[in-house]
Amino acid sequence: MLSRTANELYWMARHIERAENTARLLDVTYRTSLMPYQVHETGLAWADPWSVPLVTLGLATAYYQRHPGLTAENALRFMIFDPANTSSIYECLRTARESARAVRGAITSEMYEDLNSAWIEMRSYDYERIQANGVSDFLDWVKMRSHLFRGVTFGTMLRDEAYHFIRLGTHMERADNTARILDTKYHILLPSIDDVGGAVDYYQWASLLQSLSGFESYRKIYSDVIAPRRIAELLILRDDMPRSLHSCMNFIHDTLGILCDDHTREVERRAGELHARLHYGRTDDIMEFGLHEYLMEFLEQISELGGEVSRAFLVPTNKASTDLASAAQRLRSMPVRATDSLR
């Protein structure tokens, strides 16, 4: 199929998944912000839970260019409505719908109509309406629209190359986003070192689990208190947990096995390497290495894999390749490292 078509489908899927995960990230932040929370060291921006989504998505600099100070309202406006923020829910849905429109012939009419109506409804929201109905209500709506689109795709689409590029996009984005959401805990400071393992710590881990739809599974599997080590195992290494890194890499590796031919086999091999690290990885090693460090390394690797996919299939380079296309590509991806500084 045409690279442009594959590119649009891949990014359509990524943007829908990103909209869902931005909603999840805002959800965990919102829950955290409702907890009693006092920080003794004043002036430390990290202490504010609303800095967390900005830092983990590498958007802090962009945020401060638009807003002088950090408030819940500004952070929500920025992350939900700001068209200048490529990870805002508004922008994700807009871009996804534009992609679908450009390659309408490659998807089913049900898929297009579903995405189109999601976009039309998104345009009817504004900050005041979200405040009036409850932030969680809106975030749930975003998640449901994403579920619905995935269901329509799964239920109506021919299992051809187009389908596989959509599936690839979904899981590449999800792997990236799960790693980022897991890493949020690293950035939320506890009031003091004595609080490690205490009530606040517990609630923070619990809300993180809930935002990744992992709370109930955790209870089912471990029937025990919430402990960071097990959370890491659940969301990184377990392959029966649909948002875990391992599960995402299963999908990515399998899909690339279908898409790659002799010229592009290297991409599959790279994915296989990354998959093997999760498949044979041990929780002890991760904890010893450091959870944050481990996640940072994974983000870098998944981003490199994304680059490989792009070069092999979506924006192939050659003598006559346009710089425009690759520039557009760069604009669409998020910064890898969550080292974006805060004022």
Place this chain on the structure above:
Amino acid sequence: MLSSLPFDEMRTPEGALRPHYRAFADWLERTPPDRIAQKRGEAERIFHRVGITFAVYGEQAGTERLIPFDLVPRIIPADEWARLEAGLVQRVRTLNLFLHDIYHEQAILRAGIIPSERVLGNTQYRREMVGVDVPGGIYAHVAGVDVVRADGGRYYVLEDNLRVPSGVSYMLENRKMMMRLFPELFATRSIRPVQHYPDLLLENLHAAAPAGQERPTVAVLTPGAYNSAYFEHAFLAQQMGVELVEGRDLFVEDDTVYMRTTRGPQRVHVIYRRVDDDFLDPLAFRPDSMLGVPGLFAAYRAGRVTLANAIGTGVADDKSIYPYVPAMTRFYLSEEPILGNVPTLMLYRDQDRAEALANLDRLVVKEVHGAGGYGMLIGPAATVAEREAFRQRILAAPDRYIAQPTLALSTCPTFVAAGLAPRHIDLRPYILTGRGSALVPGGLTRVALREGSLVVNSSQGGGTKDTWVLAGEEGAET
């Protein structure tokens, strides 16, 4: 002289049914009006859902409209079609020979049949094409020739469209709709099918491939999703089972055109392009074009890729060249033209201009480069002020205009708010050239929905009808 009484496709001047409409009229009489009204609603819903729309330039960005579809078909009996078909093939053969000639020997200019400056000084004449050999000497692979009936039912060619003629998707969708709504009409009548058009198109595009290509790869080149005819581009690509590409999907290396695919570069041999000449290649034509492919013209010149239609066909369908087509037929084929032209005054000539200016209230004046019903004066319908404004424009640049008598286009019964009423129609058949010239029996019939209007263009509120060509003797005039 052309008579001013419109020819009624369905009935004779005495009010009797013409034989080829008899079966349809019987059906219409038997069918309850409720059912017809319900079917009209159904047609509209289906067209909307499927998205058979066109964008209108100049309106708010992204405005998409439905072209009104009328349920009463335009019916052409077999003998009439046979003559039309022969005339259209002859005309397209002529125009292809003309195009080859003016980009090579220029025999017709040397013979003095057409004044050289009419051709060589024409803005549509592409100097870049001089001496370029195209496969089979074919320039207009797809031609849409607009035919009207006037003067007691005589057929005239009103206009040739040799650049990127559009509308064929409506011909196909209209037929599909009629068969879906009224299958009984097709079960009892011998209506010749048109649905093989995409196959015929693909076959002709294959035949036009650079020499030595056993299995050429064809692609349809579109300006993109915001073009008014995007639906048709996507439709034809899908029906032929070939890729729909934009300029950025193609690149040229060593005079060879490739498309970027997920399996690496794939060579393209034939491009059915729906992009105007000017925008095809920023290196050769408009440098600001974002739609084109850098290096495409060089690959074309080198004979490594076929463009359908060829570059530079616009000079042959220009309205300033149109009056010379009958003379071309005599010159190249030594045949009499089967289909006539509408008598045309060329306003760059003193005598013609004087005659036109004296009769502006009876003539239609057209800009030679105009299209789509824009930039024309319909004398009888115009105000004194409008005519005066046109007079000034003609005097300022007489070679930019031609004038023709206001034709009483034939009418066909059409559903309007008050029931069935006669409305003026024209016909655009599509002639395909590759391995010989051929056309599917039919075309796009356009209808001017406003009472008395002669403008059938969809951009000006025109609608469409299904066009039936009858097989064999049935319905032949007795």
